[in-house]
Amino acid sequence: MEAAVTGLGLITPAGLGVPATWQGLCKGTPTARTDPALAGLPVDFCCRPPGFDPMAALGKRVTWRIDLFTAMALVATREAVADAGLDPTSWDGARVGVVVGNGSGGTASIEDAYNKVRDSRISTISPFSIPRSLPNMVAGEIAIDIQALGPNLVTATACASGATAIGTARDLLRLGTCDIVIAGGSEDACTRVVSACFSQAGALSRRTHDPAGASRPFDADRDGFVLSEGAGILILERPEYARARGAHIHAYLSGYGSTADGYHPTRPDPSGAGLKRAIAAALADADLSPADIDHVNAHGTSTAGNDLAEGTALREMFTQSPPVTANKSIIGHCLGAAGAIEAATTVLSLSHQTIPPTANLDRLDPQIELDIVTKAPRTHVMRAALSNSCAFGGQNAVLAFRAP
Known part of the structure; x- marks a missing residue:
């Protein structure tokens, strides 16, 4: 449901x-x-x-x-x-x-x-x-x-x-x-x-x-x-x-996936395997395929290990990268609140059919092959989007949202 x-x-x-x-x-x-x-x-x-x-x-x-x-x-x-x-x-x-x-x-x-x-x-x-x-x-x-x-x-x-x-x-x-x-x-x-x-x-x-x-x-x-x-x-x-009750519906939370890396207390699994399983679980829960995803709000912490692991996971999950943004480039890392703030931003992106930019991306890491929105907001037709979260302890949580 x-x-x-x-x-x-x-x-x-x-x-x-x-x-x-x-x-x-x-x-x-x-x-x-x-x-x-x-x-x-x-x-x-x-x-x-x-x-x-x-x-x-x-x-x-x-x-x-x-x-x-x-x-x-x-x-x-x-x-x-x-x-x-x-x-x-x-x-x-x-x-x-x-x-x-x-x-x-x-x-x-x-x-x-x-x-x-x-x-x-x-x-x-x-x-x-x-x-x-x-x-x-x-x-x-x-x-x-x-x-x-x-x-x-x-x-x-x-x-x-x-x-x-x-x-x-x-x-x-x-x-x-x-x-x-x-x-x-x-x-x-x-x-x-x-x-x-x-x-x-x-x-x-x-x-x-x-x-x-x-x-x-x-x-x-x-x-x-x-x-x-x-x-x-x-x-x-x-x-x-x-x-x-006649409520206005901004979006639907269609899927949720939660996994553990089982790798290291503070470092993510560099293969991105745990995050990939969380994404797959969220998609299955939402009855969506990778091809249905039009946008990803990345965890994107600006740390060497996390960004590379997440970039690897997204590259391997999607044949063609959907547009990606990283809110932490603008508002920093709100730790326990980050996933909720980024989930709300993902809902707003679906509502406005607009993706906010990622700041400070002057030279994309050559090991990361993603379509990252930079410099200015991007208008984009979106039916469904993901919001990724990762954490110390190797915990991953992915939310799949669908436009109403």
Whole structure:
């Protein structure tokens, strides 16, 4: 069974809200900037949503008890619910589920509490430090905010978390457990500890002299990803439920594939075998063939290993490469939220029949043979599209969307 996508909500470095994010992605200007909060670290730049103010968006009463990753998810959820034309005061909350992906929980809250312990300022630690930082609280707070009283959970498959959440949400609809599921991902990881750890792992770009040019998926001169934060939420409904209430359907989530490389804790299988199996599973689930796919929103992290493995998988899966884009070139890597944001972007591409460009692709890696959209948006007839996500641990999640 397909799931109808009836609502979208986005908080990203490209803009606050769906229209601003779509405009920013189509403009193609990278958002990475030097960040004073990261001053003195080996990598002192990242991508943050411009001017996001939780207090203004949610009010003091809610904001004081939640972490930033939860605040972004709440705002994105409210936008998505409104976009879907749903009224939480009148729905059957027991038939509304929440599945949100997150990779690391409230790292900012944990860092703040640790700093206070280190400085012997125990009495200044907020009693909400634990509930702020627990990954599951993002789903719990959404349930409280909009009275979604059905299944409520968080998926944690690192950088595939958001895509895993959306696939899991579709399965809840298929099982008949819910009529509506709030699905997506949220992450706020632009903190000193997270930046330092990824830097030591050799995962981040070191282009401190050129932050805007740092995220360059599939480029021969790529040297790592750029930390980012944001949230993406999709409203998924049983198609008959959406049609019965006269909802506008943006797209259908037709297929979902999930696999493990079983290769290495942090490096993808260079053969791309795990991702290929995930793509094949998503296509089979959607009753589609590779020839039916008109666009791929790539995971495209700008790391040497991931881009090459993904490029290999796509080249071997498709006789002729469909147009490919990599949103991380513009908004950086939102980790656990990335798959959800890119899924929403894929839906928008189908809706607008337009593919946003990949930034910073000056010289395609000669080992990667793909048709990558660059420089400007490309108008393209699209019936179906894939959104790929890969992660530490070798976890892969692929979503197949179909135009209504």
